[in-house]
Amino acid sequence: GPDERAAQAVRERDAVLTKPAGSLGRLEEIAVWLAAWTGKAKPQVTRPLVAVFAGNHGVTAKGVSPYPSSVTAQMVENFAAGGAAINQLCIANDLGLKVFDLALEYPTGDITEEAAMDEKTCAATMAFGMEAIAGGTDLLCIGEMGIGNTTIAAAICHGLYGGTAQEWVGPGTGADSEGLRRKVAAVQRAIELHRGHLKDPLELLRRLGGREIAAMAGAILAARMEKVPVIVDGYVATSAAAVLHAANPAAIDHCLFGHVSAEPGHRKVLEKLGKKPLLDLGMRLGEGTGAALAAGIVKAAALCHAGMATFEQAGVSGKVN
Amino acid sequence: GPDERAAQAVRERDAVLTKPAGSLGRLEEIAVWLAAWTGKAKPQVTRPLVAVFAGNHGVTAKGVSPYPSSVTAQMVENFAAGGAAINQLCIANDLGLKVFDLALEYPTGDITEEAAMDEKTCAATMAFGMEAIAGGTDLLCIGEMGIGNTTIAAAICHGLYGGTAQEWVGPGTGADSEGLRRKVAAVQRAIELHRGHLKDPLELLRRLGGREIAAMAGAILAARMEKVPVIVDGYVATSAAAVLHAANPAAIDHCLFGHVSAEPGHRKVLEKLGKKPLLDLGMRLGEGTGAALAAGIVKAAALCHAGMATFEQAGVSGKVN
Structure with a gap:
């Protein structure tokens, strides 16, 4: 506590x-x-860290993203080369950056047809996320990269909170109306397929999945144990926090939500969590960018005090x- | 343009x-x-500067602030010693800081009884504000310090936009209900006294005044001429921008509004100006703190691009x- x-x-x-x-x-x-x-x-913030988790998703076969899933690995290369938005924001706010590539060559199962992960994979990926912060930090920003993962986040939120698929699906990287229809259909089908197995939040996570989401959930848990406050990024990162919250609402009390993204589902899930985001700047990039920007405010608050x-x-x- | x-x-x-x-x-x-x-x-931001203008106000004789007006000079000392919130935020975001003491030993006239400034003083103070940025900067944050100046800002906004005094008066540094009543009464009396002379925005500025407000208006004008974008701080700083806007709405097109303060009039005047603030963090300190915090976001945006x-x-x- x-x-x-x-x-x-x-x-x-x-x-x-x-x-x-x-x-x-x-x-x-x-x-x-x-x-x-x-x-x-x-309190001081002397070793802030942005941890970005990257995963690939079988559901991209259903045409849920306008970008090919090869972009996930290409963007991981871009992170390594220093060319992405998150790199610049880490420079701007003097934050460390670690990028974790989660078996990109093995996408998760297509959630419209099967579970995203088997139990062992889900547990191992959460454990991997827990170890990710072992190098030490006193402020952890969590973000992600994964073509197709706003569909995954929507499925998780729909599974956790009900409502309609439409309420939780948004344009993501920029789906057109056809693409949006495919996203909604995929989320509907996934929830129909896995209905009856969604009460246990960890079982929901395994089935609707996303390796990066499992890893972020693990990182949030580990940060709590190691007394590291967490800044959560956008819709996808928040869906990982929402899984933990469903298991135990107090599990994310050490999390601050860096911003509310332009992805419409994000505002809704923040309301469900009772969390007030720090920034509202119409961002919707992921990569931890909203959390990294908010980290500048958190550092300033610590310095001020x-x-x-x-x-x-x-x-x-x-x-x- | x-x-x-x-x-x-x-x-x-x-x-x-x-x-x-x-x-x-x-x-x-x-x-x-x-x-x-x-x-x-x-675009690059390489020499960002926070300019803080400090002034004293005759209207403090009417008990509009819970703090004595001697605090203005004491806080200027605190700025010089590096102990104020604005000093820490300048460190946090790597911003230069210049503090301009505007004849603190000569408060302006009590606006409930007379004009704040004569024409010469008002013009000279605007000119002083224009020169304040002569040392060179590529991003100017403007802020202020002046016990009593949320009453001045309320009078200016009431004079510019009408409505009732109550709509424009807020707790400022923390007025209780008695103090709020005195603030409202002072603003009402000032508007009654100067009614008929408020159509010309510069005449309104001279009468309802505030040296720091005249200086900030000058600084905003000079920045435009020298191609320096401006981040405006809270309610008091925005009242300076509002005077310019009343004279010519395009005069503040180069201004970004760093935040919306907890002082209720600020949200209203931003709506009148059609400006969407960058941050909404419940701050209400002045000193340029909201602008300085927003400058971190602006620097990050430039770096990202x-x-x-x-x-x-x-x-x-x-x-x-």
Whole structure:
């Protein structure tokens, strides 16, 4: 659980910093959140890390993406070469970047016809995600790359929350109306096929899958155990958090949602989770870009709290009774 | 006016960068905006500057702030010593900081009894604000410090847009219900006193005043002439932009509004200006803090545009068909 003593220490220091009480808004909440989940009364962000998990999806055979699934591996190359958006955002905010290629040459099963993963693969992929942060970090941003994975996220959300497939499906990388129809049909078929096996969130994850989603779920769990606060990226990353939340709502209390994406399902799932995103900039790229941008705000919040003078130190008068 | 050729060059490059079209949302718009107002087809942010203007206000005699007006000068000292929130945010986002003390020992006239400034003072203060950016910058964030100045901002907005004083007055640094009543009464009296002289925006500025507001208006004008894009901070800074907008709506086309503050009038004036703020984090500190935080996003947008690989460079496949 959260470290209430550390959180309280931050609240007490915040109250005497040279500013009106509450005037830094969410920056103040972020400083408290960092303290609560790192257990440190003087929270710092010194080794922030963006972890991007890449996976391929059998459901791309159903024409759910305008891009060929070969783009997943090509973008992983682009990450390695420093040419992607996430590379630039990591430079801008001085964040580490690790990219994990999850057996791209072995796409998951087509969820409209079979389970995405067998039990062993799903468990092993979650474990892989847990180990991904073993190198050490004090702020973890999680993101993903995977052609077809907004269809997977929609299936997971539809499976978790019901409603209609249409409510959870969006244009993703830019599906046209035909493409959207194919996405909706795929999600409908997947939910019909797996109906009756969706009550257990981990079984739902295995069937509707996505290796990168299993790995992100593992990373979120491991971060909690290692007292590392997490910034979750967009719709796909949030679907991983939603699986954990369905198993135990408190399991994602250490997660901050970096932004709300332009993919319409994202706003809906954030509402289901009761989470208020930090940014709302119409982004919908994935790769961890929204989380990385939000990490700049989180770093600034930590610096603000740590570096500001108190009224006493600065010789600034307080309120007149 | 905006440099359409530079803006178009950014749009064309953006279209071939390794991401789905439009997927970086407002980051893409920001890159175009930087090009349009710097005139550079490859916009960069290399010398960002936060300019904070500090002024004192005769209307504080009417008990409009819970803090004594001596806090303005004390906070200017705190800026110099590096202890304020704005100092930490400048460190966090690698921004220069210049603080301009506008004759703090000579508060403006109490606007409930007289004009804030005579014509000469108002013109000289605007000119001072224009010179403030002469040292060179390629992104100007404007902010302010001045006990009592949310009352001034409310009077300016009430004078420009009508409505009731209550609509434009908010708690500022934290007025209680008695304090709020005094703020509303002061704004009502000021508007009654100066009614009939509020049609000319510069005459309105002189009468309802605020040296820091006149200086910020000057800085915004000078930035336009020197092709420097501007990030405007909160309610008080926006009131300076609103004066210019009333004289000529195009005069603030080079301004981006960094955030919407928790001070309720800010959201209303942004609507009047037709401007969509970048951040919405419940901040209400002033000092340029919202603009400085937004500057991190603007820098990231510029870096993203400049540094990303194209589909061709990265060997990434485009859309099928």
